[in-house]
Amino acid sequence: MARLKAPQRKEQLLGVATRVFAKYGYDATTTASIASAAGVTEPILYRHFGSKQELFVAIARAVSARTLRHWKELISDIDDPAEQLREIAGQFDDHLHELGDAYRVIHSALTTTRDRKVLNVLREHYRQIEAFFRAIVVSGQKKGVFRSVEVKTVCWHLINTGLGYAVVTQNLAPFETFDAKSAIEFVIRGLKA
């Protein structure tokens, strides 16, 4: 294989690690299998990522960052907080498709691993998603379009909707499940002042 420059090699290793973790789960994957799937030796892998944990941390942080960047872009031209939530829900299938393997890795690690560093980065991920939704809900409350419900409860309704939708559509398909847009309409109706 042609020799890649460091940033490209790092990117390639992350992509390969995401696919291998998604296929076998975080716990069952070894750095040896990632190196082999990437066509490099383990010492080369270790030059870029010190451990399996570090690979996971990089994948999870990239998912958090890409998700938040994507959502912020989606809502940047929208004033109405309810419309912001609708826009995110409307694009959720595409987002999930684009980050499919990375979300599989996150959800499989969430339900399976006991690795403390991995669990810490997952806590970080959910805190960031919660903070993003919190800003939308609080802004709606300040504008008087949302009623004064406990914000954490609403944020987690949104997170749970995304989590449930992702794990069910990714893993149980074909399976008749709910539609993400209707789910968000239900939350918005519950929020309306």
Added chain:
Amino acid sequence: MARLKAPQRKEQLLGVATRVFAKYGYDATTTASIASAAGVTEPILYRHFGSKQELFVAIARAVSARTLRHWKELISDIDDPAEQLREIAGQFDDHLHELGDAYRVIHSALTTTRDRKVLNVLREHYRQIEAFFRAIVVSGQKKGVFRSVEVKTVCWHLINTGLGYAVVTQNLAPFETFDAKSAIEFVIRGLKA
């Protein structure tokens, strides 16, 4: 180890398998490790369960059955559908504690495995939970206390709330998350006619 009669041995093997699956995940567990943890040989294990899949199917069906029996008992003396949902939410922590390992096994298999028989029994599990909630929501609509929202959307809000609550409290604790009762209050307010 004293020789157990067939039904007791079967029960013991299921308990051990649940613990081992919960600890290592469905995919990473072998029948050899379950037999060894149970203090029996693999041929003895196979006398009761033909395969690892059969053990999983028995565990998942037991979770579905115990959950539905428990919830039906909880609501049997309650007429108001909103109160029925409140009662289930109020007891959810205890229920999760009691079936903790079994729910870990289900959620870890849901996000990780590609085994078709395992995925089929998971579909069965969620269809049963959905049907249980459907009966409550439709009864509330018939009584005129719930508005006419799409029933599937509401059922899955309830399922996703339980799923999200379970995976976050079981795996990310200590972690400041939502409270199951407030989450159900939010759904009930969204449902109120």
